[in-house]
Amino acid sequence: QQQVKQSPQSLIVQKGGISIINCAYENTAFDYFPWYQQFPGKGPALLIAIRPDVSEKKEGRFTISFNKSAKQFSLHIMDSQPGDSATYFCAASYNNNDMRFGAGTRLTVKP
Amino acid sequence: DAGVTQSPTHLIKTRGQHVTLRCSPISGHKSVSWYQQVLGQGPQFIFQYYEKEERGRGNFPDRFSARQFPNYSSELNVNALLLGDSALYLCASRFAGGEGQYFGPGTRLTVT
Numbered sequence: 001q002q003q004v005k006q007s008p009q010s011l012i013v014q015k016g017g018i019s020i021i022n023c024a025y026e027n028t029a030f031d032y033f034p035w036y037q038q039f040p041g042k043g044p045a046l047l048i049a050i051r052p053d054v055s056e057k058k059e060g061r062f063t064i065s066f067n068k069s070a071k072q073f074s075l076h077i078m079d080s081q082p083g084d085s086a087t088y089f090c091a092a093s094y095n096n097n098d099m100r101f102g103a104g105t106r107l108t109v110k111p
Numbered sequence: 112d113a114g115v116t117q118s119p120t121h122l123i124k125t126r127g128q129h130v131t132l133r134c135s136p137i138s139g140h141k142s143v144s145w146y147q148q149v150l151g152q153g154p155q156f157i158f159q160y161y162e163k164e165e166r167g168r169g170n171f172p173d174r175f176s177a178r179q180f181p182n183y184s185s186e187l188n189v190n191a192l193l194l195g196d197s198a199l200y201l202c203a204s205r206f207a208g209g210e211g212q213y214f215g216p217g218t219r220l221t222v223t
Contacts, residue, residue, distance in 0.1 A: 006153075034211060043115075043201050043214035044154065089153050096205060098144070098167040099212060101153030 003027050004092050006102025013109050019077040021105045023090035026071065030092040034099070035064065035075045038087045047088075048075070080109045113138070115204050115215035123221045129190040132218045136183050136204030142166075143185040144212060145177055146201040154201055160185055161207070189220075197222045 006023045013019045025033075031052055036044035050057045050064045050073065057064045063076040077084055087106050093099040116135045124130050136143050142161040146154035159167035160179035179185045183204075189196055199219050203212040 004153075032210075036214075041216075043203075043216045046211045046213060049211060091153075096210065096212065098156040098159055098169060099146075099154075099203075100156065103153050104151075 003030075003100045004090060004102045006090050006105060008105060009103070010106045011108070013080045013107065015080065015082060015109055015111050017080050017109075019080045019084070019107055019109070020074060021088055021090070021107075022072065022074045023092075023102050024070075024072045025092045025100075027092070027094075027100075028071070029094050030100075032093050032096045033064070033066065033073050034091050034093075035062075036089045036091065036101075038089065038104075044089060077107075080107075082109045082111050085109050115202055115213055117200075117202050117215040117218050119218060120216070121219045121221075123223060124192050125223055126192055126194060128192050129188065130192060130220060132187045132189075132200050132202075132220070134185045134187070134202030134204075134215060136185070136202075137206075137213055140204035140206050140213075141183050142205045142207060143179055143183065144203045144205075145185070145187045146203065146214075147171070148199040148201055148217070150198070157187070192222045194222050196220065 034049035035047045038044045061078045066073045090102040091099045144159040145157040148154040156169040158177040174190045199217040201217045203214045
């Protein structure tokens with residue numbers, strides 16, 4: 001059922017550094033690509049999302065880069081902070097229905 | 112504004128029993144989806160309901176069923192529980208035509 005592949009599984013970054021997480025999808029019908037942040041014991045929280053008609057979207061320190069021809073998209077976290085330490089999930093869906101999630105990336109930002 | 116709420120928070124059941132999980136969406140959201148998240152994995156889509164009708168179903172056995180009520184709250188039922196059903200069950204709601212699905216805190220189900 002996995003239609004979204006996410007890498008790396010885990011990532012350690014120094015405070016102030018850039019965190020980069022990558023995802024690849026298979027189904028060209030997907031038209032909505034969100035990223036979620038999940039802290040232990042909590043539900044996923046919507047972070048930022050993009051549609052395939054744009055190549056980049058930035059919100060604060062978070063940027064999504066989207067490559068439609070390669071069927072890949074990535075999350076960049078600039079100036080990473082210890083409070084960003086969490087598990088990040090990429091996802092893809094058609095018309096924001098039955099979302100398909102990647103396996104997750106556990107980010108640790110060291111002070 | 113209240114977010115998506117789910118009850119109960121935690122639940123322990125024995126193999127073979129059945130369980131009912133409940134979800135209240137964000138006010139104004141008419142679409143509710145259910146996901147199963149096994150430890151260390153991403154959420155897996157189970158069901159989507161919109162205006163009380165099933166609009167999507169993931170690759171889960173018939174032991175899983177759900178429904179949505181006139182006030183847009185929803186129930187997920189799982190019969191004949193197996194050890195492998197142990198997971199965090201997440202409910203998400205969204206505004207019709209809106210961007211993003213918003214998740215509740217989940218119900219942690221443990222099957223012994």
